[in-house]
Amino acid sequence: MLTIYIDFKSAASYLALGPTLKLIEETGVEVKWLPFFSKPFSVPEEKPDETVGERHRRVRAIAQRDTHLHYAGVQGIDMQFSNKPAGSEAALQALSGLQGDPAPFIRPAFNACWSEQADLDDRGVASKILDQNGYPQPDWEAAKAALNKIRDEALEQKVFETPTYLIDGQIFLGREHLPWIKALLP
Secondary structure, eight states: OEEEEEOTTOHHHHHHHHHHHHHHHHHOOOEEEEEOOOOOOOOOOOOTTOOHHHHHHHHHHHHHHHHHHHHHHHHTOOOOOOSSOOOOHHHHHHHHTOOSOOHHHHHHHHHHHHTSOOOTTOHHHHHHHHHHTTOOOOOHHHHHHHHHHHHHHHHHTTOOSSSEEEETTEEEESGGGHHHHHHHOO
């Protein structure tokens, strides 16, 4: 069993989706997709009086964004960073309550966030994605409680960012570990 923690607003999770789905298809591994609320990404605005530390954080954020955009281009996927960091809580709540294969919800939710700049904090937006992909509407309060429980359990396992992969008690952060993960699969 491969457990994967994702957040729709995480550029790294979005870029890991295609390679992860390919790994699943190639190996037939059973997967448990879990939502995890990660820190929103943003590039700090340049300030005329910024400190060396502030400039360093801004330049690193620009480099990280540009690297993500490069890999999106390599994968042939549309990725647009917003000036305002996106949220994802409603979509994560929806994911926490899905029964069956969540992949038909996951891909459109990522696309809505990164191609359409949709607000996945909005339950109406998450509901529309659920409806369009044949899923029933969740009990939102139960989904919120489930998301909080998943988050607490993830933090106990030392998950702090997405995408995080768990296999055989080992934790791997990032898609760059997919070849190693594949080697660990039976």
